[in-house]
Amino acid sequence: MAIKYLRTAYASQLQPGQPASLRSGAPLKEPGGDYEALHKQMKRLFNSKPGKKYGRFSDDIGECPFGGWLKDYVEEKQSFESLTDRLFGQWQELLNGTQEEHQGHLMIVHEALADSEVVYLLILESDSALRLDAQQQLDATDILSLSRLNLAVRIELNDWLGDNQGENFLTLIHGRGTGDAGELFIKLCGFTNQIDVEKETLTFLDAVEAFAKNSEPQDAGKVRNRAYEFCKEQHALGEPVAIDALSEFLDEAQPERFKEFASQSAELPESGVLHPDHRKVKKLVRIAGSGGGMSLSFSSDLVNQAVYYDRDTDALTITRLPKALREQLQTYLEGRE
Structure with missing residues (x-):
C-alpha cells in the first residue's frame, strides 16, 4: 500500500x-x-x-x-x-x-x-x-x-x-x-x-441453492460451503462477488459450469458482478431462529445427521449435544431436583 x-x-x-x-x-x-x-x-x-x-x-x-x-x-x-x-x-x-x-x-x-x-x-x-x-x-x-x-x-x-x-x-x-x-x-x-443489495443477495442465494440442488447429493453441502467461504473472503477484501471467479472457485475442473447454470436460472446483472450481504449469505451454511424464549443455530450439514425435524409434529430432535450445553442442562436439572 x-x-x-x-x-x-x-x-x-x-x-x-x-x-x-x-x-x-x-x-x-x-x-x-x-x-x-x-x-x-x-x-x-x-x-x-x-x-x-x-x-x-x-x-x-x-x-x-x-x-x-x-x-x-x-x-x-x-x-x-x-x-x-x-x-x-x-x-x-x-x-x-x-x-x-x-x-x-x-x-x-x-x-x-x-x-x-x-x-x-x-x-x-x-x-x-x-x-x-x-x-x-x-x-x-x-x-x-x-x-x-x-x-x-x-x-x-x-x-x-x-x-x-x-x-x-x-x-x-x-x-x-x-x-x-x-x-x-x-x-x-x-x-x-444504483445497486439493490437486497435483490442481489436473493439472486446470489437462489442461484447457489439451485446449483447445489442440481449437483450430486454428496456435493450439495460442499457447494454451499464454498460459495459462503468465497463470499466471506470477498467481503473481507471489500470486494463484490464476480460470477466468473465464483464459478471457478466452485468447480476448478469445470470453471464455467456454475456461470452457465446461473445465467439460465437467475437474472444476473450485465456486469457479471453481485453485491450480496455477507450476513444473509450465511443462511447457506447455518440454520438459525429465535423466539418464545428460545434461540437456535446450527450448521445445515447437521440436518438428518444430528438434528432431525418432524414436519407432522413440528418437533426438532437434537442428538450429539455440545459438551458445554450438556453440562449446563445436567447442572440445571440437578439443581431443580
Missing part, C-alpha cells in the same frame, strides 16, 4: 445557525509511517463494515461538484491542494446549514495499489481518554477512534475513468445514527445509489 497524497481537516458546528469552523492541515505527499498505519486500520474497518451501498456520482454537478473536481485532479488540471481546498470549503458550507451539532476530522486519501488507484473520503471519529499531565493532574483528552467508522466512501478511479467504465465505482458506508451529518456527507460525495 502506498499513499500518494493525504490531507485532513477538522470541522465543527457547535451552534446550529452559526457559521461552522474549519481548520485544514497541509497536503501531505507520500506521508508514510503513522499515516500509513492509520489508513490501513481505516481500510480494515471499511472492508469489514456490513451494509455498504454501491453507486456512482450524481449527474447533478451543480449540487454535487466533487466528481468534477476529482476528475480534474486525476487529469492533472488542478493540484491535490486545490482539490481539497474546494472539498473542505464545500463541507464547511454544508455544515453551516445543519441543525445538529457536529465535530470531527474529514480525511481524504489518494492511494496507489499494485494494479489500481483508489481515493477514500472518511469522517474520523474520536474517543475520550484520560491522561496525567506534566503536573500529574488528571486530564481528559480526545483521541482518534480506531474501532469506529460510520461515514466513508471509496472511489475506484480505474473503474470510473478507465477504458471499461463501470456503473458502480463508489462504495459508501452510511452508518445508522449519523443524522444530518450523514446526509450532508452523502451530498458532499455526490453519491447516488
Whole structure:
C-alpha cells in the first residue's frame, strides 16, 4: 500500500445557525509511517463494515461538484491542494446549514495499489481518554477512534475513468445514527445509489441453492460451503462477488459450469458482478431462529445427521449435544431436583 497524497481537516458546528469552523492541515505527499498505519486500520474497518451501498456520482454537478473536481485532479488540471481546498470549503458550507451539532476530522486519501488507484473520503471519529499531565493532574483528552467508522466512501478511479467504465465505482458506508451529518456527507460525495443489495443477495442465494440442488447429493453441502467461504473472503477484501471467479472457485475442473447454470436460472446483472450481504449469505451454511424464549443455530450439514425435524409434529430432535450445553442442562436439572 502506498499513499500518494493525504490531507485532513477538522470541522465543527457547535451552534446550529452559526457559521461552522474549519481548520485544514497541509497536503501531505507520500506521508508514510503513522499515516500509513492509520489508513490501513481505516481500510480494515471499511472492508469489514456490513451494509455498504454501491453507486456512482450524481449527474447533478451543480449540487454535487466533487466528481468534477476529482476528475480534474486525476487529469492533472488542478493540484491535490486545490482539490481539497474546494472539498473542505464545500463541507464547511454544508455544515453551516445543519441543525445538529457536529465535530470531527474529514480525511481524504489518494492511494496507489499494485494494479489500481483508489481515493477514500472518511469522517474520523474520536474517543475520550484520560491522561496525567506534566503536573500529574488528571486530564481528559480526545483521541482518534480506531474501532469506529460510520461515514466513508471509496472511489475506484480505474473503474470510473478507465477504458471499461463501470456503473458502480463508489462504495459508501452510511452508518445508522449519523443524522444530518450523514446526509450532508452523502451530498458532499455526490453519491447516488444504483445497486439493490437486497435483490442481489436473493439472486446470489437462489442461484447457489439451485446449483447445489442440481449437483450430486454428496456435493450439495460442499457447494454451499464454498460459495459462503468465497463470499466471506470477498467481503473481507471489500470486494463484490464476480460470477466468473465464483464459478471457478466452485468447480476448478469445470470453471464455467456454475456461470452457465446461473445465467439460465437467475437474472444476473450485465456486469457479471453481485453485491450480496455477507450476513444473509450465511443462511447457506447455518440454520438459525429465535423466539418464545428460545434461540437456535446450527450448521445445515447437521440436518438428518444430528438434528432431525418432524414436519407432522413440528418437533426438532437434537442428538450429539455440545459438551458445554450438556453440562449446563445436567447442572440445571440437578439443581431443580
